[in-house]
Amino acid sequence: MLEVSNLHAYYGKSHILQGVNFNVQKGEIVSLLGRNGVGRSTTVKTIMGEVAPQGSIKFKGLEIAGKESFEIAHLGLGYVPENRDIFPSLTVRQNLILGMKSTQTQGRWTIDEMFRMFPNLGERADVEGGVLSGGEQQMLCMCRTLMGDPDMIMIDEPTEGLAPKIVEQVANLLQEIARRGVAILLVEQKLSIALKISHRLYVMGHGKIVYEGTADSLMGEDAVRAEWLEV
Amino acid sequence: MLEVLIFATLNGLVTGLLLFMLASGLTLIFSMMGVLNFAHASFYMLGAYFAFSISQYLGFWAGLIFAPLIVGSVGALVERYGLRRVHKSGHVAELVFTFGLAFLVEEAIQFIWGRDTKNYQSPDILDFPLFTLFGQEFSAYRGFMIAISLGIFICLYRVLTRSRIGIIIQAAITHPNTVANLGHNVPLIFMGVFGVGTALAGLAGVIAGPVLTTFPGMAAVLGSIVFVIVVIGGLGSLAGAFIASLLIGLLQSYAIASDVGMPELLNLIGVSFESSHPLNDLWTLTLPQVAPILPFLLLVLVLIFRPTGLLGKREE
Numbered sequence: 001m002l003e004v005s006n007l008h009a010y011y012g013k014s015h016i017l018q019g020v021n022f023n024v025q026k027g028e029i030v031s032l033l034g035r036n037g038v039g040r041s042t043t044v045k046t047i048m049g050e051v052a053p054q055g056s057i058k059f060k061g062l063e064i065a066g067k068e069s070f071e072i073a074h075l076g077l078g079y080v081p082e083n084r085d086i087f088p089s090l091t092v093r094q095n096l097i098l099g100m101k102s103t104q105t106q107g108r109w110t111i112d113e114m115f116r117m118f119p120n121l122g123e124r125a126d127v128e129g130g131v132l133s134g135g136e137q138q139m140l141c142m143c144r145t146l147m148g149d150p151d152m153i154m155i156d157e158p159t160e161g162l163a164p165k166i167v168e169q170v171a172n173l174l175q176e177i178a179r180r181g182v183a184i185l186l187v188e189q190k191l192s193i194a195l196k197i198s199h200r201l202y203v204m205g206h207g208k209i210v211y212e213g214t215a216d217s218l219m220g221e222d223a224v225r226a227e228w229l230e231v
Numbered sequence: 232m233l234e235v236l237i238f239a240t241l242n243g244l245v246t247g248l249l250l251f252m253l254a255s256g257l258t259l260i261f262s263m264m265g266v267l268n269f270a271h272a273s274f275y276m277l278g279a280y281f282a283f284s285i286s287q288y289l290g291f292w293a294g295l296i297f298a299p300l301i302v303g304s305v306g307a308l309v310e311r312y313g314l315r316r317v318h319k320s321g322h323v324a325e326l327v328f329t330f331g332l333a334f335l336v337e338e339a340i341q342f343i344w345g346r347d348t349k350n351y352q353s354p355d356i357l358d359f360p361l362f363t364l365f366g367q368e369f370s371a372y373r374g375f376m377i378a379i380s381l382g383i384f385i386c387l388y389r390v391l392t393r394s395r396i397g398i399i400i401q402a403a404i405t406h407p408n409t410v411a412n413l414g415h416n417v418p419l420i421f422m423g424v425f426g427v428g429t430a431l432a433g434l435a436g437v438i439a440g441p442v443l444t445t446f447p448g449m450a451a452v453l454g455s456i457v458f459v460i461v462v463i464g465g466l467g468s469l470a471g472a473f474i475a476s477l478l479i480g481l482l483q484s485y486a487i488a489s490d491v492g493m494p495e496l497l498n499l500i501g502v503s504f505e506s507s508h509p510l511n512d513l514w515t516l517t518l519p520q521v522a523p524i525l526p527f528l529l530l531v532l533v534l535i536f537r538p539t540g541l542l543g544k545r546e547e
């Protein structure tokens with residue numbers, strides 16, 4: 001589904017991504033872990049075309065490096081940014097409408113279905129997004145991206161700052177997404193939900209992938225966890 | 232007295248709505264680009280001249296429809312092939328570009344149409360008094376100006392707040408990256424907004440041309456006032472621009488209609504001067520004479536007491 005090879009990216013003169021290699025297969029949940037500032041967000045932003053890429057990014061076999069963000073989104077790659085950029089002055093329903101790429105085709109998800117899954121959002125359908133709680137905003141942000149019917153989504157730190165109960169809801173939604181055949185790249189700092197739901201994990205350190213494995217294999221590598229992750 | 236008040240209010244409304252037709256586009260484009268488009272009033276002038284030429288062959292109504300469309304297309308092209316390229320070089324470059332464009336349009340108009348005032352007339356159909364009050368007539372054409380402005384604004388308001396495309400535009404103005412990530416072509420949206428904004432300016436030119444006269448200085452006359460309005464209303468605020476437009480339209484209209492001089496006003500507050508005083512000319516100004524500078528006085532007041540404008544938000 002997604003194949004990233006030898007990806008480099010810069011912010012001005014600083015060389016942030018220094019040859020990143022990884023892949024996500026169809027229907028898989030893959031986590032990208034690492035400490036603060038190692039370049040995880042930069043990786044997804046670069047894939048999305050927000051930061052200029054050097055190297056190869058193939059999505060569904062197509063080279064997408066150098067394409068515009070909206071073109072990449074249209075190919076079926078969804079992105080939920082870490083800042084939870086909901087549109088505060090638009091209502092919950094309008095936020096969801098905004099996620100739809102066209103009104104003609106019916107995708108995997110409908111607004112009513114979202115409201116059934118998250119009654120909290122349904123009850124506030126006509127309330128401005130800005131008044132929602134952090135957890136509700138995160139849900140809204142994920143649902144909004146899903147309304148565009150992507151075949152793969154990249155989610156940047158969806159559980160940051162959320163209460164344990166909401167974190168569990170996020171994990172459930174991610175598994176539901178995967179069940180419908182949507183591949184997931186989950187960017188996380190903590191191991192909590194990543195260990196539980198991922199098929200494979202990558203650990204990033206200083207602009208490179210430093211470890212690849214499964215939840216079980218990572219739990220066996222105390223040295224890797226001690227050096228590259230906060231435990 | 233009452234008739235003066237009623238007619239001044241109606242005329243102020245005509246001017247205010249006309250000003251808003253320019254100010255609305257200018258403020259929308261500002262929220263998108265982050266710079267004020269100095270050439271905005273040039274599109275207004277182009278609208279009047281295109282409509283004048285079209286009306287020579289096909290009549291007023293054809294000009295009313297086609298001139299704004301042409302101006303809007305020109306605006307969209309200017310955005311696509313001019314501003315979008317200049318944008319990469321920063322705000323100063325964009326400002327200089329729009330400034331240069333304003334000059335270019337003015338020179339081109341003088342070159343093509345000449346320096347003289349054009350005899351651009353309102354259509355004969357509307358050449359009758361809409362009503363007569365206290366023996367004074369209110370022309371049907373002015374009524375038509377009010378109707379068409381209000382009609383357009385109501386349509387735009389509905390599109391902007393109710394439709395899907397309106398929601399996308401609102402979001403794209405404040406969060407362009409996020410909207411692009413959701414699969415919307417933001418540059419195309421910006422080009423469209425620029426096109427509609429300039430088409431509105433063009434439409435204002437079409438309907439104002441016959442009343443305010445069509446001549447090469449018409450952009451300069453209105454341009455500065457429209458800037459003042461956008462700043463008074465609060466940069467980027469449509470509602471603010473609306474209030475400020477009406478405020479300035481009415482203010483000017485009342486000032487012109489009131490035949491009061493400074494001496495009377497000063498006498499009211501108990502001050503009087505000898506006519507031999509060296510500054511006598513200043514004291515004897517009449518309100519109609521100072522009407523043109525009132526918008527700028529208001530601007531100074533607003534900037535002193537509310538620097539973000541009436542409805543503007545402070546940048547964080």
Ligand SMILES: Nc1ncnc2c1ncn2[C@@H]1O[C@H](COP(=O)(O)OP(=O)(O)OP(=O)(O)O)[C@@H](O)[C@H]1O
Nearest residue numbers: 011016034035036037038039040041042043082189
């Ligand atoms: N817009 C930017 N301009 C310059 N440097 C940046 C910019 N954004 C990020 N960086 C730098 O790039 C590096 C990687 O940032 P990135 O956001 O990818 O980290 P991260 O792994 O997502 O960590 P976290 O989200 O916890 O901060 C950091 O050193 C950061 O300081």
Ligand SMILES: [Mg+2]
Nearest residue numbers: 040041042082
């Ligand atoms: Mg990050």
